[in-house]
Amino acid sequence: MLTCGELLVELLEGFGVDTVFGIPGVHTVELYRGLPNTRIRHVTPRHEQGAGFMADGYARVSGKPGVCFIITGPGMTNITTAMGQAYADSIPMLVISAVNNTEQLGMGGGRLHELPSQSNLVSGVAAFSHTLMRPDELPEVLTRAFAVFNGARPRPVHIEIPIDVITAPADHVRRKLGALPSRPGPCPDAIQRAAQLLKAAKRPLVLLGGGCADADGEAQRLVEALDAPTAYTINAKGVLPKGHPLALGCNQAWVPVRQMVLESDLILAIGTELGETDYDVVFDGNFRIESKLIRVDIDAEQLNRNYPADVAILSDSCLAMKALLAALDPAPAFSADSVGCQRAAKVRDELEAQWPQTWNGQRKVLDTLQRTLPDLIVAGDSTQPVYSGNHLFEATRTRSWFNSATGYGTLGYGLPAAIGAKLAAPERPVIALIGDGGIQFTLPELASAVEAGAPIIVLLWNNSGYGEIKRYMQNRDIPTIGVDIYTPDFQGLARAFGCNAETATSLEHLEELLKSAAKADRPTLIEVWEHAEFLA
Known part of the structure; x- marks a missing residue:
């Protein structure tokens, strides 16, 4: 018997999906039963927010929708931040989640992972959210999702499938997928x-x-x-x-x-x-x-x-x-x-x-990145070299510089987004440009990068806290509370996750580290201290 979950991955492959990001849970394991029968690769993040950011980075570089399998309840609440970033920047993302059994929906019985309405929860960060009540609906709903990605303003789409529908028989479902619309032309x-x-x-x-x-x-x-x-x-x-x-x-x-x-x-x-x-x-x-x-x-x-x-x-x-x-x-x-x-x-x-003098050191780093790795992709976080780089850095082609400093403005985006970007373009060097504050939001995704064989370069701009917010508070005479945060040993942590790790001591040393990292078989964390003498 072919189940709805097995039919789902078959149809996804038919739409050209080659990668899925997700963390299996008891409500979603039946989505995985059919994966070995496809060429779809599964990547396991360490948090559902990481799954969404990886899908985002993958979509920005490839131009194809990033696809996620997400557990009911906490999985959905975890990924909504990533969906918000993708929604703000018009990034195609397909989030497929489980939801409680059909007869339990909206009953408030205290079931595992139960929410009053997952669909209502994500409706503000999705082009649409659909609850699949019968396997027969699946081809039509998937076609509708890919029609948004292909012919309209691309944004996240959420499809939730009750547990009993995931396992329901689907042999009878007509496999034909609807034709996707062409993009609209002008009047x-x-x-x-x-x-x-x-x-x-x-x-x-x-x-x-x-x-x-x-x-x-x-x-x-x-x-x-x-x-x-x-x-x-x-x-x-x-x-x-x-x-x-x-x-x-x-x-x-x-x-x-x-x-x-x-x-x-x-x-x-x-x-x-x-x-x-x-x-x-x-x-x-x-x-x-x-x-x-x-x-x-x-x-x-x-x-x-x-x-x-x-x-x-x-x-x-x-x-x-x-x-x-x-x-x-x-x-x-x-x-x-x-x-x-x-x-x-x-x-x-x-x-x-008119460029601020405070940008001089950051500009030296950005120039070194581009001179050393001219075809690089930069997935940035909300950090100082990203803010200045938005003005100073000129990409050699599109889909090569993106970050969370625009649109929704989330922290922790850069690392998982770089992993998704590397999986989309394995032949190009990919840099996660991130600060010491932002990386602590999604630091465990270093393990995901090692596991997925994604040898990204993490350029860590370290100013021992939330430097940009601290400066903002100082300029307004606000007490700098909460911005001088504890700085861990990032290199020790990176090595514990299975990555290479070094501190750049000069621009020449940074160039050497970048060249070595671009050839490595594992992620490399390169730490650059904001107040290093060579950046003065």
């Missing part, structure tokens, strides 16, 4: 109206978001056709080649870029929610758009959030950019000494003059 009338505005603009500016991550070629051709200086969000790093003369980086919160925004006569925003953690990281409310605004987004509700559009184009970013390029044809030939490039160069010079 021709809206493209023409946008093209007319773009052709008439004298000082255009382009803002690109994470929705453009898979359309870097189209983005480059479009901004060059417009001769428009271009800023992009953290999740869009790499959308323009490093050193491109029109690039402004992720610096929308800095005065020179904000001034350019105000001076521009037309702004084209594509695949970006124009949200606070990319456009107002100083939280002063002074990012303003006062010119005409064209917005392109795959999410209809997002098109007028934060800033109302003059032209709203509901479309996949790549398809919209192709249509705009066709409407602008013939576009003038691009020149690196054009007016737009001169405008961008002036802003870049002003930015360079």
